[in-house]
Amino acid sequence: xxxxxxxVDGTLLRCGVxxxxxxxxxxxxxxxxxxxxxxxRFAGKTDPQIVLELVRPLGLDDGAILARLPxxxxxxxxxxxxxxxxxRMELLPGVVPLLERLAERDDVAxxxxxxxxxxxxxVKLGRFDLDRFFPFGAFGDDGVDRRQLAPVxxxxxxxxxxxxxxxxxxxxxxxxxxxxxxxxxxxxxxxAVATGFxxxxxxxxxxxxxxxxxxxxxxxxxxxxxx
Numbered sequence: 001x002x003x004x005x006x007x008v009d010g011t012l013l014r015c016g017v018x019x020x021x022x023x024x025x026x027x028x029x030x031x032x033x034x035x036x037x038x039x040x041r042f043a044g045k046t047d048p049q050i051v052l053e054l055v056r057p058l059g060l061d062d063g064a065i066l067a068r069l070p071x072x073x074x075x076x077x078x079x080x081x082x083x084x085x086x087x088r089m090e091l092l093p094g095v096v097p098l099l100e101r102l103a104e105r106d107d108v109a110x111x112x113x114x115x116x117x118x119x120x121x122x123v124k125l126g127r128f129d130l131d132r133f134f135p136f137g138a139f140g141d142d143g144v145d146r147r148q149l150a151p152v153x154x155x156x157x158x159x160x161x162x163x164x165x166x167x168x169x170x171x172x173x174x175x176x177x178x179x180x181x182x183x184x185x186x187x188x189x190x191x192a193v194a195t196g197f198x199x200x201x202x203x204x205x206x207x208x209x210x211x212x213x214x215x216x217x218x219x220x221x222x223x224x225x226x227x
């Protein structure tokens with residue numbers, strides 16, 4: 001049995017610029033402001049890491065920022081649930097057919113490995129009814145550094161399925177060099193799709209084991225997904 005762990009933003013769906021505005025609105029509500037976001041790179045970072053990087057310039061130390069993360073998470077979840085517009089989002093090519101096919105197989109387990117907080121990931125996925133495919137995962141709630149999330153995902157997969165997965169029996173699917181770095185740090189193979197902000201060449205240079213233009217192509221050509 002194999003374990004497949006999916007990223008969310010840029011891999012399964014895109015939320016567009018609206019999500020940046022909802023996130024920064026929550027930052028202003030909780031912390032009174034934030035650093036400029038023009039040119040700021042969100043891709044692949046955990047939500048707690050993004051908060052730290054955007055709030056530190058206000059003069060708060062990390063301890064003070066981390067102490068207010070639960071408040072920030074709830075403010076963002078509330079804004080996202082009320083304001084995230086499905087018609088301004090994009091469901092990426094091949095996602096639903098692939099997930100439906102994987103869900104029917106008894107030789108794979110599928111879960112999430114995302115920098116989103118769990119509650120906000122569920123809001124995003126729920127706009128396209130994708131949350132039904134993922135009974136477990138590792139989230140931004142589980143660590144500031146994305147590298148912390150892979151061991152958590154393996155533990156939760158074991159708790160959910162009753163089977164312990166070795167890193168070699170797993171596959172991390174994402175769209176950024178941070179997804180690839182997280183996989184490499186854990187000894188897990190990685191499949192990268194160029195549906196985020198990174199080019200295929202950049203993903204290959206980051207060390208991805210497989211690079212595809214999108215999940216539709218990956219579902220046809222990758223040996224595990226096409227099985």
